[in-house]
Amino acid sequence: MTSLLNYDMPLSEQLNVSSADYSLLTDLYQLTMAACYKGENIDQKRASFELFARKLPEGFNYLIAMGLSQALEYLEKFSFNQTQIEALQETGIFASAPQQFWSLLAEGKFTGDVWAIPEGTAVFALEPLLRIEAPLWQAQLVETYLLNCLNYQTLIATRAARSRDVAGEKTTLLEFGTRRAFSPQASLWAARAALAGGLDATSNVLAALQLGEKPSGTMAHALVMALCALEGSEEKAFSAFHQYFPGAPLLIDTYDTIAAARKLAAKVKAGEINLTGIRLDSGDLVALSKQVKEILPDTLIFASGDIDEWEIARLKQNNAQIDGYGIGTRLVTGKPVNGVYKLVEIEGIPVMKKSSGKVSYPGRKQIFREFVNGELKADTLGLVSENYPNRQPLLKLFMKDGKRLEPQETIKTIRNRTTASVVSLPAQVRNLDSLSSMSVDISSSLQELINQTNRDSN
Template structure:
């Protein structure tokens, strides 16, 4: 019977994968390779167009997935019933029945700025386990990294004082995605979300105003737009009001009279349509002490234009452009098998072999550049004067067990702010941003040359 609910439970994590991960796992078991120690690295081949950096996000959910990975007897029976695995070795089913992630996880902490061809995460585990987890890891990290990066760019453009709210639930790609989007947006620099479930799960206060439907319904039954506002304030005193259902300026004038007479106290008004630049300026002249919020398909470029034009806007609601867009092109590739370096050499899809580390250089708190090298490298402990070098990837799981505590969202958001602040101005530009030049260490260059399969 079909399951119409189609929600994901943690005990179903094993099945939330692509079929070929399981068929490859069966082949590994049959060939006696399943327990060979393998290293896979997750990285972005390129940045989305117009982006100068990415903010790594989604690691917390990835680690939760790895910790809970399993196959129940019922799930194994369901796989067997498909008859796809009729020729699989019998030991494959024993392998699934005993499934528990037993490997190591290296990753950059969430909120870290990264660039193309740098590993965000590395799984070191028995080959069949490391292969199986690819689909879920790419799903959560690719999507949350995109949202966190958009949020960081929006915060960078809007400035530290602006109130930025995530309103994207209705545009997110699924109910699950809406929760991840809210989390990533907050970790990327936004202040709050309208998603009630996400807010409460994350120990946050949900935010919001009202929709035009409420104004129209109450105005139709109560007699006027002002009476609609008054009725709303009867139950939610001072709450921000949406004032562009009919005539924005007329509504602002009416509210200004009510404020002057002491009949209304207001914590904000929201503009959702029209020329936000001119409307915000007119509303500010009428309601000089009332915060003005704007929404309506806003993105970082539109906010930059509004600020440059002198818009009187104190906060923004971000939806469609925040939770959708060009995806992060994250890939997950085998780089080492039992100490044997491997690489993909296909045109335009080359990967670098070996277990790697990112070495980041700072001078007076500003990022100078990155070098991708091998995890075994002993770097110069005394780089050039005034320059500090730090390895970015940290060990989060050892032999299937977490070795670091879960970070609070505020801590991740603080790292995001620091990461963006440390970037060169050219990398933060909205127009033709320039990522820092990525260097490969001599040791990695040499390994790459030796690993290539020359004709």
């Protein structure tokens, strides 16, 4: 068969993805189901799907919704070109599919509505981050990409927000996760979500420049080792780097951390160097930071190396003298957000999944949030037809008939929303050592619909 890919190209190029490929970046069963819908002549039936997490990752009391911007961009560009359609046809998988399926793909665009929680908003288990209302075939096909986009960025934003909450507003937090992210694309999403979740800057140059931010970083052990070997001393390495980047922190734990600090202190005292900061990447960070602070009292100390929110909390509890952190591996990896995407209504008929341990609630839903003196007191999961005058509805209309209604928000706007959202949470929900999440109330109308749908499906 003729491939969509050019096998004369290196494999690395074959596996790159562009926006033109977005519609094919899906699971096969999305396409086979869409073909079946067409064959049964139900492809244009109005369907509503909701994306939510049944439960939070272990050790998490809340999530910070993130990834909506990229989801909307994907939906705006959703389409299939002739080359892609021919490649699908040549697989042979669709040999028995209705011929009209190919016309559906060739002419199709996303024409639905998107209701979603604004990025940077705290959410809890069972609360929809997003709802798609669209012709059935469209709402079905977009599932895989939306889950990939929102699940990953929500994880990163949540961990970033927790790190910021523990570290405090004055502590510098840098995103260093590019080399550990699960792909080059993931590294860009991780950087964006980390900044929107509360971190100050990213070392990912492409992500920073695309977002209109300034990248931030220090230096690696390799530079110290190379210049030390070729020019005779660690001090020469420090002097050379500062000649070209006078404001950058110096990495001082390549050999003997305390000895390096003392040598730098002598240079500072002699007026040979204006040292703004140093970085520690290994060893006992509590003890080392205290010793270095005594030697270099006016120098900022940054720490990196398997840092996460729990490690920041531990270091603070032990009075480590650290002014900022580089957070990498544990930020961009770890326990996933296991969001799911479930059909809740078709042609006005509420539907629900009843599988053991995987129940989903029927009907199009809204989250009604209650604040008392600025603190979140209660969330009620209800139906879109309900109204609670003293509560804030969280899901907002972001896309109508396939057209975005508002311009893309800035990272600063989302970061500010994240900060305000976390601050509004009760203390026990923000506490890393607590297993106390917010309980989400089910409205009487939703409960009645659940009961009725259960009866109707028996």
